[in-house]
Amino acid sequence: AGSPSLTQSRHSLHLGDCAAALARYGRERQRDLGLAAEQLRLARRHLGRITGHVGAEDVLDIIFRDFCIGK
Numbered sequence: 001a002g003s004p005s006l007t008q009s010r011h012s013l014h015l016g017d018c019a020a021a022l023a024r025y026g027r028e029r030q031r032d033l034g035l036a037a038e039q040l041r042l043a044r045r046h047l048g049r050i051t052g053h054v055g056a057e058d059v060l061d062i063i064f065r066d067f068c069i070g071k
Contacts, residue, residue, distance in 0.1 A: 013052050018046035 025039035048055060 014046040014049045018043045019051075021046065 006011040020040045021043035025036050025043065028039060044055070045055070047053075048058075
């Protein structure tokens with residue numbers, strides 16, 4: 001529904017978190033590819049929260065947070 005506005009504080013926070021994850025990716029890339037990949041995943045997740053993209057992981061987080069499963 002159009003371009004997101006970064007004037008919202010939530011968008012600014014997620015963009016900052018995305019940039020931080022990308023910076024950590026740059027540091028981890030040479031040391032541990034698994035940790036580097038996790039930073040890319042986090043960066044993508046933060047961008048998804050700005051653009052409205054909801055992945056399966058987000059849905060599972062909500063289910064486990066809001067419902068009692070296994071009780």
